Amino acid sequence: MGGGTLRIDQEGGPYPPNTGYFPDLLKRIPVQGAPSRERAPLPGASHGTTILAFHFQNGVLVAGDRRATASNRIMSNRVDKVLEIDDSALLAISGSPAMALEMARVLDHSLKYYRRSQLTEISLEGKVRILAQLLKENLPMAVEGIGAVVPLFVARDPDSRIVRIYFYDILGAHFEGVEFSVGGSGSPEVQGILRYLDRWSPHPLREMSREEAIVLALRLLETASYFDSATGGIDSQDPIWPVMKILTAETLETVDEPTLSTIYRNEVMRVR
Amino acid sequence: MFDEPYRWIDAIHQRRDYIAEQLDRATPVIGISVSEGILLVSYHRQNPKIYELYDRIALAGIGHPADLETVRGILLNMAHVEGFQRSVSDVSIERLALFGLAPRLKAAYEDISAPPIILDVLLSEVGRTPSEDRFIKVSFDGNLERSVGTMVLAPTEEVDLKVAGLLKERIPREERTLRKVVSALPGVFVETLFTREERGLDDSGNLISPEKLSECERILREDRQWEGVFLDRQAPSRIKKLNETGDFLL
Numbered sequence: 001m002g003g004g005t006l007r008i009d010q011e012g013g014p015y016p017p018n019t020g021y022f023p024d025l026l027k028r029i030p031v032q033g034a035p036s037r038e039r040a041p042l043p044g045a046s047h048g049t050t051i052l053a054f055h056f057q058n059g060v061l062v063a064g065d066r067r068a069t070a071s072n073r074i075m076s077n078r079v080d081k082v083l084e085i086d087d088s089a090l091l092a093i094s095g096s097p098a099m100a101l102e103m104a105r106v107l108d109h110s111l112k113y114y115r116r117s118q119l120t121e122i123s124l125e126g127k128v129r130i131l132a133q134l135l136k137e138n139l140p141m142a143v144e145g146i147g148a149v150v151p152l153f154v155a156r157d158p159d160s161r162i163v164r165i166y167f168y169d170i171l172g173a174h175f176e177g178v179e180f181s182v183g184g185s186g187s188p189e190v191q192g193i194l195r196y197l198d199r200w201s202p203h204p205l206r207e208m209s210r211e212e213a214i215v216l217a218l219r220l221l222e223t224a225s226y227f228d229s230a231t232g233g234i235d236s237q238d239p240i241w242p243v244m245k246i247l248t249a250e251t252l253e254t255v256d257e258p259t260l261s262t263i264y265r266n267e268v269m270r271v272r
Numbered sequence: 273m274f275d276e277p278y279r280w281i282d283a284i285h286q287r288r289d290y291i292a293e294q295l296d297r298a299t300p301v302i303g304i305s306v307s308e309g310i311l312l313v314s315y316h317r318q319n320p321k322i323y324e325l326y327d328r329i330a331l332a333g334i335g336h337p338a339d340l341e342t343v344r345g346i347l348l349n350m351a352h353v354e355g356f357q358r359s360v361s362d363v364s365i366e367r368l369a370l371f372g373l374a375p376r377l378k379a380a381y382e383d384i385s386a387p388p389i390i391l392d393v394l395l396s397e398v399g400r401t402p403s404e405d406r407f408i409k410v411s412f413d414g415n416l417e418r419s420v421g422t423m424v425l426a427p428t429e430e431v432d433l434k435v436a437g438l439l440k441e442r443i444p445r446e447e448r449t450l451r452k453v454v455s456a457l458p459g460v461f462v463e464t465l466f467t468r469e470e471r472g473l474d475d476s477g478n479l480i481s482p483e484k485l486s487e488c489e490r491i492l493r494e495d496r497q498w499e500g501v502f503l504d505r506q507a508p509s510r511i512k513k514l515n516e517t518g519d520f521l522l
Contacts, residue, residue, distance in 0.1 A: 025349055025352065026353070026356070106356075112326075112327075112352070113348070113352045116323070116326070116348055116352075117345070117348050119323075
């Protein structure tokens, strides 16, 4: 074949893309921001979060506060930590936002790239495994103590339509959170409350209504911010609402601010 | 053998004729802007011709399926790397066509020592309004043609003009909604793919044999498979497939 024939092996690796795995493509083509084992440490990288996900009557509610901190400095109070990967998957991020947001971007592109190149949707297990691989590749940053990411992944199984919650460790091991999962520095209190409610309240978490679930999530984040300085609370003078999304067997919904505001005022602040 | 200019020109002419002959029987792909987005429709016998490429962008091709698959892979990789490295909104069909596809097709076309690429490509990009929708056609020799509103990927200029004329006549621009366009397109394909006589029309265009027209419609439905892809202006990150009645398929 002559030099002008239609091929991309000089820059894009062999074709066809036999895996549809987007990180493989990024490794073949040097890209700024691609996952790399040789990333330099980032002094002053920001951390801190409370994220949570639990089952209720309609599906799974996923929520996260908005604060990012670096040491004892508040870097931002407007970080979105619950990200829509596609219309059937949510990623809630805790740990280093720089690495976590990058992972979310890679995951987002990976799922789309797989669908478009392989002409089929990737399985739920495939999605879970891609995130595990990204976490594994991030291990050097995590063990240096500046780039750890501990996400929650919530996704709808395309076959059974069941919504499942997965949590990970920093090495990429993943487990299903059967009733609930939490992450971030403010999570111990939240975890305790969720366990208590699910075990000993009159109704388990799965029997809660949509409104009860939103009330609970707001109260949990308020509790986390009370004990954990790295978790952002809600300033009633200048409210920055948590990000709250609900994934059901059919829909993906973002709980709007007027709803959060009303419920917060009536059920969290208890101002009537 | 091709060192002399005359021999090279002769070989290129033969190559053009060969590719044109291979493309000759292809069923056209129609790209049309409607108020809700961009609709791409064709019929195929064996292999699909219209694919999702990136957010807002679809690819259609007529020609050899293997060549379409190669080009699809190149553009998929280019679009996703570009979108990851910069932003989703930085990926455009102008860049894909101009920097990714046209030079490669031209180089392949002019490399007479290698087998030719038998493929014409239509790239479509949905905008926020119909006036921002874009179409670019890249032919097998790397030539580019741009359009707004409609574009037909046809095997010959004659078919191209015929389909474009029918679209203008049957679906006025101000009436281009998804439902109306979908319902009109099968008729456009019947008229394009079958002769006047086969459709049961007399020399003046009057229908004198309705059963012949029904037979043409039956042949189209049974011999070929409808392919409808919609780029939704409101949700452009995923193509939607739709059937001949305009209902979306899961």
